[in-house]
Amino acid sequence: MKLYIFRKVMVAMIIILPVFSWSGCKKQPKCGCDGDVIRTISNELMDRSRIIYGQDGTTAYFTIANGYYYDTYHFCNPGEMYQKYKELEGEDQIIISGDLFWECTYMMNSSNQSYYSYYYKVYNINVTEMKSYLYGK
Numbered sequence: 001m002k003l004y005i006f007r008k009v010m011v012a013m014i015i016i017l018p019v020f021s022w023s024g025c026k027k028q029p030k031c032g033c034d035g036d037v038i039r040t041i042s043n044e045l046m047d048r049s050r051i052i053y054g055q056d057g058t059t060a061y062f063t064i065a066n067g068y069y070y071d072t073y074h075f076c077n078p079g080e081m082y083q084k085y086k087e088l089e090g091e092d093q094i095i096i097s098g099d100l101f102w103e104c105t106y107m108m109n110s111s112n113q114s115y116y117s118y119y120y121k122v123y124n125i126n127v128t129e130m131k132s133y134l135y136g137k
Helices: 002-023 078-087 104-110 115-117
Strands: 041-046 062-066 070-075 093-102 122-132
Touching: 041 062, 062 078, 062 104, 078 122, 104 122
Parallel strands: 070 122
Antiparallel strands: 041 093, 062 070, 093 122
């Protein structure tokens, strides 16, 4: 009799325990320029020539070496920063700061665990500051 009750309790525990131990789905970060901030970069030093602006100043991006290949950063606010970029025309190096977000197309493709997503990361960046690097002046 005791063995019968023990078995029933064990079966009930096996059925009920997973319900309480399941923590749900992991929230995937929201992508795009109005998404969840991944991290903030502050005072990232780079060559000005690495920033590529479109002819009309409505698109801009830059790349940074990640150890294997290059990560790409698309500006969320290229028009806002275009005048500042033009002011820094004679500079060799500049400093950039801003908030990073996942780029939506990259995020969709990386969910497939593709080769591409391991080596090439693509971000959106809301640039908050772009200034001249003064070499300690």
